[in-house]
Amino acid sequence: MNERFWELSALIFLVFLYGLGLCAERVWRHSVELNGVKTGAPAPDSWAGRYLADVAGASPESRALLADGFRLKITNRVAIVRHIANALVFLGLIGTVIGFIIALSGVDPETAGKAENVAAMVATLISGMSVALYTTLTGAILYTWLTISYRMLVTGAVDLITATVELGEARGRTG
Template sequence: MSNAAILPQDRPAAVPVAEHRATWRWMIAFRFLLINLVGLALVAAAWMAGLLDPIFATDSTHLVKLIVTVFVVGLVWAAQRAFMLARELNALDQPRPTPQTRVGDWLARIQGRDAAVRANLAGALKLKLAQRIATVRHVANVLVLLGLIGTVLGFIQALSGVQPDTVGDVAAIPGMVSRLLEGMSTALYTTLVGSALNIWLILNYRLLEAGSVHLLSRLVERGESNGRV
């Protein structure tokens, strides 16, 4: 009688938990696509409005092209990390994860270990997960640094066109003004592109960070449940 009274209460509770886990797994992919589709839509809108043409037309230092290339590399890396997290969360939902996955390997390694060893293994796994997504954050920081380098080069380019001995020459003024405007354009555009793409990539990193924390917490919870059994 007591078992019959407990089972109906336990069964309905298992369904929402499974649905929540599956939803969270798919939410990683959905949020990743949403972030980057919005970013691509903004880029397309700026291109259609003609805002991108001056940026590349005045890119005499080619730093804007370099910043965009570095961003694409970081975005591809973020996509790979997002796929990895989705795969590991999918393996965690399985009754017996395969050893080929990080989840299955970690669960197999903690079998029969005491609480102290499990805690150490969980700490090592936390460091590994953080290291795997840290590259995305590093690439995002590089974008800002490249933008600042472009700012410095732009000011150098602008000031190099000003010749003190020809300031009084009216015929030389248009050339100096043109050089000054070109350098200022380089400085401002590289800063703008580096900062905007940094924000874009940081949003992806925050998503990966949240997914890694969720994966680790669920994995430790499952490992501790198996350990107590």
């Protein structure tokens, strides 16, 4: 395999690992927060705890505005994972372009007619095409994996937002 393939694939994989680690951290944080909300006593320094402290004694209109702000904060913290997943596709496409550049760099129109030069040109062509195809495949597979992880994160975020706002509203109506 071409050295460029390994370099590009390593870069794509490192970006994937960063995104996956970030996703795992957010899933864990949402899980801890959701567990606190479901017990009715989230930690005061948690996102949910701060939201519930803000809505305590607030009017219904203020609670609605605070709920919108809470939704935005949580979804903003999740969106970065989607952006990293999209970057994986672009990195794979950059690898495709680099692979084609490598493939075409070995073709010399002036010497292509000589039989002794064809083998070297074909070898460079194959090497470049392998970089192009493998980096595209690497980016696409890791994009799919991170996107699935992202969807799980979004589900947890929606559950956290819903449970927290419902708890805030229940406390607001009785308080």
